[in-house]
Structure formats: C-alpha cells, structure tokens
Amino acid sequence: MRLFLDRLYMLAGGLAAVFMVGVLVAITLSIATRQLGIHIAGLDAYAGYSMAAAGFLALAHTFKQGEHIRVTLLLSALPARGSLRLDIFALVVACLISADLAWYSVKLVIDSHSFHDISTGEDATPLWIPQIAMALGTVIFLIAVIDETILRLRGVPESSAKEIAHE
Numbered sequence: 001m002r003l004f005l006d007r008l009y010m011l012a013g014g015l016a017a018v019f020m021v022g023v024l025v026a027i028t029l030s031i032a033t034r035q036l037g038i039h040i041a042g043l044d045a046y047a048g049y050s051m052a053a054a055g056f057l058a059l060a061h062t063f064k065q066g067e068h069i070r071v072t073l074l075l076s077a078l079p080a081r082g083s084l085r086l087d088i089f090a091l092v093v094a095c096l097i098s099a100d101l102a103w104y105s106v107k108l109v110i111d112s113h114s115f116h117d118i119s120t121g122e123d124a125t126p127l128w129i130p131q132i133a134m135a136l137g138t139v140i141f142l143i144a145v146i147d148e149t150i151l152r153l154r155g156v157p158e159s160s161a162k163e164i165a166h167e
Contacts, residue, residue, distance in 0.1 A: 008143070009061045010061065012059075016058035019050045019054035020054045022046070026047035041122035042121060045125065056134045058137070060143065066158060074086070084157075087158075101141075102141070105135040106135045109134075110128075112126070113126070113128040
C-alpha cells in the first residue's frame with residue numbers, strides 16, 4: 001500500500017509539472033502569435049487552466065515532501081508528547097478541511113457537467129474538463145493528509161515517515 005500511495009503522490013506531482021510546462025507553452029505561443037499578428041482564441045484561458053491544474057495536482061506531493069508551510073515554533077516549544085498531540089490535532093483538522101474541499105471540488109465538476117457550463121472566454125470550453133484536475137488534486141491531497149494522520153497516530157514522526165516511504 002505504501003508503494004502505491006507514494007507512486008500516486010509522485011504521479012500527481014509529475015502531472016503538475018506537465019501542466020506547468022503547459023503554462024509555459026501557452027504563454028510563449030500567445031506571445032509569439034501576437035508578434036506574428038495571428039490570434040489563437042483561448043490561449044490565455046488554457047494557460048490559466050494549466051496553472052490551476054498544476055497548483056491542485058501538486059498539493060499532495062508537496063505535502064508529503066514536507067514542503068507546505070508549517071509553523072513549527074509552537075511544536076518545538078512543547079514537550080514531545082504535547083507536540084505529537086498538537087500535530088495529530090492539526091492533521092485531523094486538515095483532514096476535515098481537505099475532505100470538505102475535495103467534496104465540493106468533485107461536486108463542482110458534476111454540477112458543471114450537468115448544467116453544461118462553458119467558459120465565458122473565446123474558447124467556450126466546457127468547464128468540467130479543466131475542473132477535473134482540481135477535483136483530482138484535492139482528492140489525492142485528502143488521501144495524503146489521511147495517510148499522514150494515520151502514520152502520526154501510529155507514532156511515526158514526520159521525518160521517519162519519509163524514511164519509511166523510501167524503504
């Protein structure tokens with residue numbers, strides 16, 4: 001299971017990188033075509049869709065790498081037992097918040113699809129298509145937060161959790 005989860009987080013991070021390249025390509029193409037006097041409808045929108053996809057798909061990988069911003073001043077000032085309790089409490093709250101975010105992200109995709117919602121820009125893209133990346137990213141992030149919470153409840157400290165992942 002550990003290997004599957006780590007590969008899932010890596011895959012999401014890899015997809016985020018692909019979408020970052022998509023942002024670069026869309027913006028570069030937009031600049032180049034503007035200089036040539038050619039207009040390609042929707043390039044700005046696709047750059048925005050790619051940027052949003054990159055951000056949401058990177059959430060889980062970034063979280064599991066310990067790269068999200070954390071305030072460790074309070075955690076380090078507490079004794080080990082108190083620090084662990086506060087960390088678990090924060091992770092449980094993060095589970096609730098990320099579950100809510102994932103639920104509404106998936107619901108947004110479903111609603112956009114059922115209402116045939118389209119972009120108001122020149123591209124007229126059905127909005128459920130770019131919203132899939134947001135929903136997928138938030139669901140994978142929820143899985144990562146639950147994974148981290150379970151590890152912490154089992155007494156695995158954050159640094160050890162990374163070492164277990166690489167064994």
